[in-house]
Amino acid sequence: MSTVNVMAREIAAKIVFYGPGLSGKTTTLKRIYETVKPSLRGELMTLPTEADRTLFFDFLPVRVERVGDYALRLALYTVPGQVFYNATRKLVLQGADGVVFVADSNPGAEDANRESMANLEENLSEQGIAIDSFPLVIQFNKRDLGNAVPTAKMRAALNRRGVPDFETVAMSGEGVLDAMKAIIRLVIKDLRARKIVPSSKPKPSAPAHAIAKDSGASLESQLQEHVMMQPAPEPAPAPFFAKPALGPVAALAPAALIDNARVAELAFAAGDFEGCVRTCLETLQRGLAFAGESSIAHQSFLLGLNGRDVLDTYTRSQRGTCNIDDASFALFVLAQLFVRLTQAGLPSPEH
Numbered sequence: 001m002s003t004v005n006v007m008a009r010e011i012a013a014k015i016v017f018y019g020p021g022l023s024g025k026t027t028t029l030k031r032i033y034e035t036v037k038p039s040l041r042g043e044l045m046t047l048p049t050e051a052d053r054t055l056f057f058d059f060l061p062v063r064v065e066r067v068g069d070y071a072l073r074l075a076l077y078t079v080p081g082q083v084f085y086n087a088t089r090k091l092v093l094q095g096a097d098g099v100v101f102v103a104d105s106n107p108g109a110e111d112a113n114r115e116s117m118a119n120l121e122e123n124l125s126e127q128g129i130a131i132d133s134f135p136l137v138i139q140f141n142k143r144d145l146g147n148a149v150p151t152a153k154m155r156a157a158l159n160r161r162g163v164p165d166f167e168t169v170a171m172s173g174e175g176v177l178d179a180m181k182a183i184i185r186l187v188i189k190d191l192r193a194r195k196i197v198p199s200s201k202p203k204p205s206a207p208a209h210a211i212a213k214d215s216g217a218s219l220e221s222q223l224q225e226h227v228m229m230q231p232a233p234e235p236a237p238a239p240f241f242a243k244p245a246l247g248p249v250a251a252l253a254p255a256a257l258i259d260n261a262r263v264a265e266l267a268f269a270a271g272d273f274e275g276c277v278r279t280c281l282e283t284l285q286r287g288l289a290f291a292g293e294s295s296i297a298h299q300s301f302l303l304g305l306n307g308r309d310v311l312d313t314y315t316r317s318q319r320g321t322c323n324i325d326d327a328s329f330a331l332f333v334l335a336q337l338f339v340r341l342t343q344a345g346l347p348s349p350e351h
């Protein structure tokens with residue numbers, strides 16, 4: 001999703017913190033938030049459940065004043081690690097320029113770490129990206145645990161490719177910025193290799209590796225100088241975290257469809273109206289199926305849903321491009337379906 005504005009000499013890059021549930025992704029983002037100069041960071045948005053599990057994603061915008069000749073804007077996201085939020089993970093991962101994989105050093109998490117890495121590989125490959133050539137760094141987090149799995153063992157299981165890896169304690173912030181600087185370096189290098197970003201000061205005769213090294217060094221000093229001047233304060237429950245309410249449609253959804261409804265709402269918020277309508281349609285089909293196997297018209301009738309609205313949603317999706325009205329309409333019909341399902345007591349507990 002990197003965008004480069006050559007006139008304004010500005011790069012925007014998206015970095016996603018990925019990993020199994022409870023590995024420390026949200027904690028890592030909070031430490032980064034606390035470390036970046038207030039003038040260079042936006043608001044940290046988190047959407048935790050009561051048990052502090054990420055439901056949707058966390059988001060932190062950070063501005064790096066200059067990287068070489070360019071200003072760099074970073075959008076840092078975390079995914080929800082819990083297995084059943086894969087639809088959300090895929091969406092958050094879309095257009096990522098780099099990933100920080102946060103692995104859990106707890107011995108009980110070894111399988112979950114491997115499964116999450118496999119899930120990352122699969123979700124990237126669905127986007128046509130091979131993980132082996134994608135900017136990736138790994139945090140071996142929770143190194144403070146007395147019974148932490150030896151780093152060599154974790155490296156053998158998760159890092160056969162030999163990407164930069166770091167022992168971290170997200171609770172205290174140890175190692176977190178080193179991992180972040182490493183992923184920024186890799187992302188910039190990748191953008192330069194793909195000629196999305198020109199080298200800062202091209203030297204006609206300089207070999208490629210010399211330019212990369214040079215840009216890495218200047219990036220390092222720029223980051224040090226402009227962004228990470230503040231010592232990490234003691235971790236504390238932070239009152240400044242915005243807690244946006246559940247989207248109005250997701251809030252009505254039966255548990256089995258909450259994740260899909262969120263995806264539709266996020267697509268809407270991101271201006272991806274076609275994605276929103278498409279997700280609404282898929283969710284409508286799944287929701288209607290709770291009324292039993294029959295035609296969509298019959299399912300709509302059984303649920304007391306206006307069949308013309310459902311048909312209209314299909315028609316709008318067929319038009320090629322969808323606008324904000326189409327997406328709003330699709331979300332509205334989805335909300336109607338959720339209300340009808342609740343009234344009908346569906347899905348029944350055996351679903």
Ligand SMILES: Nc1nc2c(ncn2[C@@H]2O[C@H](COP(=O)(O)OP(=O)(O)OP(=O)(O)O)[C@@H](O)[C@H]2O)c(=O)[nH]1
Nearest residue numbers: 021022023024025026027054080081142169170171
């Ligand atoms: N001991 C220890 N605990 C940690 C560390 N980092 C995070 N934790 C704890 O692990 C738990 C989960 O941390 P989160 O940051 O919410 O984990 P997450 O990866 O965002 O989890 P999901 O949102 O469910 O995917 C919390 O209780 C944290 O306090 C660490 O470095 N050491």
Ligand SMILES: [Mg+2]
Nearest residue numbers: 025026053054
């Ligand atoms: Mg989280």
